[in-house]
Amino acid sequence: MKARVQVMLKAGVLDPQGEAVRHALGSLGFDGVEGVRQGKVIELDLAESDPEAARGQVTEMCEKLLANTVIESYQIEIG
Template sequence: MKARVHVMLKDGVLDPQGEAVRHALGAMGFGGVGGVRQGKVIELDLDAADEATARAEVEKMCEGLLANTVIERYEIEVSA
């Protein structure tokens, strides 16, 4: 099984990296960009019996290490 985790800052949390990207895009002539949020994608290869087991394991990984749940949210995708 493969899992992909998308981690992003929660709404309302300042994103200085996103703001730097927005500013740089404006300087490059892309003036129509009103806001940028930057995050990370984590891809995992898993030995799991089924999708539900894989999802539960990845959820534990996110809560324990992959995301700072105080300021970040995450979404999990699981595929065979």
């Protein structure tokens, strides 16, 4: 079973990487960029075939490793 996790910084948390990308885009002549937020996307191939069990496992993976839940939020897509 496939699962996809998107991890983004929580609103209000400074995103230096996003700012760096915005400045770089500006220097390349893209001046209409008002904001950039950058995060991670993680695609997982799981042996688990039950969607609910898979969601439970991936949630636990996010809480333990994939996301720093103090400053990041995550979204899980199963299947």
